[in-house]
Amino acid sequence: MIATYTRRELMVVAAAREIRDGEVVFVGMRLPLLGFGLAKATHAPNAVGLFENGVIRDRPAEAFIYTMGDPPNIAGAVACLGLNDVMSLLQQGRVDVGFIGGAEIDPQGNLNTTRTSSGGSLVRLPGSGGGGDIASLAGRTVLIMEHEPRRFRERVDYITSPGHFRGRRRGGPATLITTLGVFDLSEGAVRASSLHPGVTPEQVRQATGFPITIDDHVPATAVPSPDELAYVRQADPEGFWTGDSMKSR
Amino acid sequence: MDCGSPHVGLTDGVGARFARLESPLTDKRRSLRDAIAEHVHDGDAIALGLALESGIPFAAVHELIRQQRRDLTLIGPISDMAFDQLIAAGTVAKVIAAWVGNVAGGSGYGFRRAYEQGVPRRIVMEDHSNFTVGLALKAAAMGLPYLPTLTGIGGDIVRGHPRIRPVDDPFGGPPLLAVGALKPDVAIIHVQRADAQGNTHLWGNLGLTVEAAYAARRTIVICEEVVPDEVIRSDPNRTVIPGFLTTAVVEEPGGALPSSVQGYWRRDFEPFLRYHRISRSVEGFQAWLREWVLDLPDRPAYLRHMGDAALERLRVRDRRLAAAANFAP
Numbered sequence: 001m002i003a004t005y006t007r008r009e010l011m012v013v014a015a016a017r018e019i020r021d022g023e024v025v026f027v028g029m030r031l032p033l034l035g036f037g038l039a040k041a042t043h044a045p046n047a048v049g050l051f052e053n054g055v056i057r058d059r060p061a062e063a064f065i066y067t068m069g070d071p072p073n074i075a076g077a078v079a080c081l082g083l084n085d086v087m088s089l090l091q092q093g094r095v096d097v098g099f100i101g102g103a104e105i106d107p108q109g110n111l112n113t114t115r116t117s118s119g120g121s122l123v124r125l126p127g128s129g130g131g132g133d134i135a136s137l138a139g140r141t142v143l144i145m146e147h148e149p150r151r152f153r154e155r156v157d158y159i160t161s162p163g164h165f166r167g168r169r170r171g172g173p174a175t176l177i178t179t180l181g182v183f184d185l186s187e188g189a190v191r192a193s194s195l196h197p198g199v200t201p202e203q204v205r206q207a208t209g210f211p212i213t214i215d216d217h218v219p220a221t222a223v224p225s226p227d228e229l230a231y232v233r234q235a236d237p238e239g240f241w242t243g244d245s246m247k248s249r
Numbered sequence: 250m251d252c253g254s255p256h257v258g259l260t261d262g263v264g265a266r267f268a269r270l271e272s273p274l275t276d277k278r279r280s281l282r283d284a285i286a287e288h289v290h291d292g293d294a295i296a297l298g299l300a301l302e303s304g305i306p307f308a309a310v311h312e313l314i315r316q317q318r319r320d321l322t323l324i325g326p327i328s329d330m331a332f333d334q335l336i337a338a339g340t341v342a343k344v345i346a347a348w349v350g351n352v353a354g355g356s357g358y359g360f361r362r363a364y365e366q367g368v369p370r371r372i373v374m375e376d377h378s379n380f381t382v383g384l385a386l387k388a389a390a391m392g393l394p395y396l397p398t399l400t401g402i403g404g405d406i407v408r409g410h411p412r413i414r415p416v417d418d419p420f421g422g423p424p425l426l427a428v429g430a431l432k433p434d435v436a437i438i439h440v441q442r443a444d445a446q447g448n449t450h451l452w453g454n455l456g457l458t459v460e461a462a463y464a465a466r467r468t469i470v471i472c473e474e475v476v477p478d479e480v481i482r483s484d485p486n487r488t489v490i491p492g493f494l495t496t497a498v499v500e501e502p503g504g505a506l507p508s509s510v511q512g513y514w515r516r517d518f519e520p521f522l523r524y525h526r527i528s529r530s531v532e533g534f535q536a537w538l539r540e541w542v543l544d545l546p547d548r549p550a551y552l553r554h555m556g557d558a559a560l561e562r563l564r565v566r567d568r569r570l571a572a573a574a575n576f577a578p
Contacts, residue, residue, distance in 0.1 A: 029352070052301070052326075052379055053300065053301040053302070053303075053454045053455075053456050054454060054455045054456060055454065066352075066353055066516060066518055067301075067302040067352050067353075067516070068301075068302065069300065069301050069302030069303040069454050069508075069509065069516075070302070070303075070509060070515075070516050071303075071453070071509050071511055071512075071515060071516070071565070074453045074454065074511050075511075075569060080452065080453055080454065080455060081455065082383075082455045082456065082457065082458075082459055082460070083301070083326060083379060083380075083383045083455070083456045083457050084380070084383040084384070084387055084457070084460065087379065087380040087383060087400070090380075091380070091398065091399055091400060110404075114376060114405070114406070121365070122364075122365050123361075123365065124360065124361045124364040124365050124374075125356075126348045126349055126350030126355065126356065126357065126360075127346065127347055127348040127349060127350075127376055127377075128347050128348060128376065128377065128378040128379070128406060129326075129327050129347050129348035129378070129379055130347070130378065130379040130380070131378070132347075132378035132380075132400065132401055132404055132406055133378045133379055133380040133400045133401075135404070136378075136399065136400045136401055136402060136403070136404070137399060137400055158405050159403070159404045159405040160404060160405065160406065161404065162401075162402070162403035162404040165403040167402075167403070168403060169399065169402075169423070
């Protein structure tokens with residue numbers, strides 16, 4: 001089949017499908033901004049979105065947004081609270097699912113977005129943002145990553161966003177969505193749930209720096225429906241987030 | 250904004266009869282240059298970028314650079330490229346933040362050069378998550394030494410952290426983390442409107458603006474418009490900072506560009522990407538710094554340098570007004 005969607009469009013659709021109707025969602029930056037809107041427009045009309053800047057929405061943003069703070073994400077919101085208010089709801093256990101991205105991941109679902117090394121020299125990454133909070137406090141987390149060997153590490157250099165660990169009080173990584181597939185992390189190990197169309201198990205193993213379980217009959221990730229694609233393209237008309245190369249990056 | 254007719258007469262009754270009860274309130278209006286010169290000193294801890302991606306006081310950031318402040322500590326949740334610019338310009342000794350970079354582009358190259366190579370100088374980084382920055386400011390705003398939390402347990406941010414320590418639950422529950430209070434010397438915020446005494450209306454993103462203003466020793470309020478105090482009093486629930494907490498009021502329209510201000514300015518996306526590209530090298534950053542900061546005397550000059558077409562594209566002309574709330578007694 002000829003691909004009529006980009007890999008990132010597929011990832012947005014996969015992210016949206018992680019949201020169940022009626023759930024309270026802590027929406028992260030970038031692809032989850034679109035995924036939340038898509039879920040609302042399709043199978044999860046009753047989902048509510050919390051944004052770390054304090055915004056609570058029960059409708060997708062009215063126009064394309066680069067960041068959660070952009071004016072179209074404020075207009076028509078149900079509430080504009082403070083950061084501590086939405087973080088308090090998260091801490092209290094009111095959030096069903098949260099989305100986070102990471103630069104590096106290990107098999108326990110620990111994410112590093114703080115510092116690493118490349119060719120022996122220190123590389124400083126931007127830091128936690130709200131990621132560490134979502135990882136600590138959400139009912140479950142969905143992680144979104146580029147699937148490259150240097151990012152999939154036996155052990156991350158720094159745990160910015162904790163994955164599964166002994167003594168965790170709630171939550172933890174449930175699903176990992178990458179450029180190659182969708183993976184189940186709920187057992188504290190990485191098992192492929194689906195590989196994106198055209199991706200082989202060998203390709204995934206080579207891009208993963210630790211052992212990973214891929215069943216012989218692992219299904220292909222369900223392709224975006226015409227409705228889903230139509231929504232994503234209307235929400236990201238120039239393909240800024242969902243184009244093949246993620247423009248300017 | 251239309252601040253003409255709706256509040257005419259608001260002070261006719263009580264105000265007229267009890268005129269002598271009104272204290273001669275201080276007019277706190279200053280130019281941005283004077284506000285920064287008078288209230289931000291070398292070595293100060295400054296909180297800014299508190300509403301996250303919107304209302305970032307870039308005009309003040311650039312004025313700090315022009316006035317060559319040194320050894321600053323920057324405090325904020327995420328800072329977009331404001332912290333990166335201050336760091337790359339050599340004004341910063343320490344950063345207390347959850348995220349330092351460029352929201353559109355990712356890495357902040359000025360921050361990376363300082364952290365990785367000590368260029369133009371070494372900086373000390375106190376890593377946080379957004380919530381622990383929020384709790385640290387909230388504790389100070391509440392006059393408490395710390396606030397307990399569950400966030401961060403199991404991760405490396407809180408390990409050996411100078412401001413986050415394990416604490417027992419005095420009621421017998423499982424252990425918690427204590428986030429120590431963080432009291433900025435100065436909070437710099439950009440809002441839609443304030444009166445001359447610094448009573449401040451802000452709507453849209455709040456982030457940690459309120460906590461920081463309450464916690465800080467001094468607060469500089471930069472606004473799109475200074476309005477008569479009747480405008481503030483017409484909607485007291487929208488007042489996020491009572492004037493007695495405000496140190497200086499600066500009317501600086503467009504002072505947050507290229508970040509957005511709800512109801513006034515859209516986000517100007519291109520400068521974030523342009524800065525991300527050009528600041529990849531020291532030379533590129535220096536060129537940017539000359540063009541957009543050092544060669545311009547003030548924010549009006551910055552806006553002129555942007556050009557009328559850009560300003561018109563970004564200015565919000567549409568109206569979507571909140572429904573009126575009746576405060577009649």
